Amino acid sequence: MIASTVTNFRPAAKQRGFTLLELVIALVVVAVMVLMALPSFRETGVRNNVSSINNNLLHAFNVARAEAVRRGINVTVTNVGGSWNNGWIVATTGATPATLLNQDAIPQGGYSVCAATTGGGTNTTITFNSLGALAGGASQFDVNVNRPDGNVLLAQRLTIGPSGQVQVKQNATGSPAATSC
Secondary structure: OOOOOOOOOOOOOOOOOOOHHHHHHHHHHHHHHHHHHHHHHHHHHHHHHHHHHHHHHHHHHHHHHHHHHHHOOOEEEEEEOOEEEEEEEEEEOOOOOOOEEEEEOOOOOOOEEEEEEEOOOOOOEEEEOOOOOEOOOOOEEEEEEEOOOOOHHHOEEEEEOOOOOEEEEOOOOOOOOOOOO
């Protein structure tokens, strides 16, 4: 008689986890994707900073204009230390003592704020009268918020007309204010 032998074949245990080669390939793919996204993150940061500076200036101009009308006196937005790059102060004039209404500064990193007046006045001070209009002989006031890379098309511009109305423009092309200062 032939003896029968029973052989137990167990299926091979399933492999769990990743091989070292698979892990290295996955890490390389993730690293390449991160390196491709970094310039986009930097550009987003620069655009956000320009918008933030522009919005802070817009707020200062609107506060000055509204307070001039509300109080019935002139209110100025003046740069700090002779340069808009050092920031600006909103304060009343014609009242004793002058009242500080707002103060702001720009972030570090090569951003610049340049201004120019048309028709008279000074490039360092914007004055709104009791009617909310530009005072001091200026017929227009332009302020450019410039990027560190000097790209005029991606800079932002504020234009204040004779009535005191502020317009926001998405680039500094054609602005009487400098595109770097």
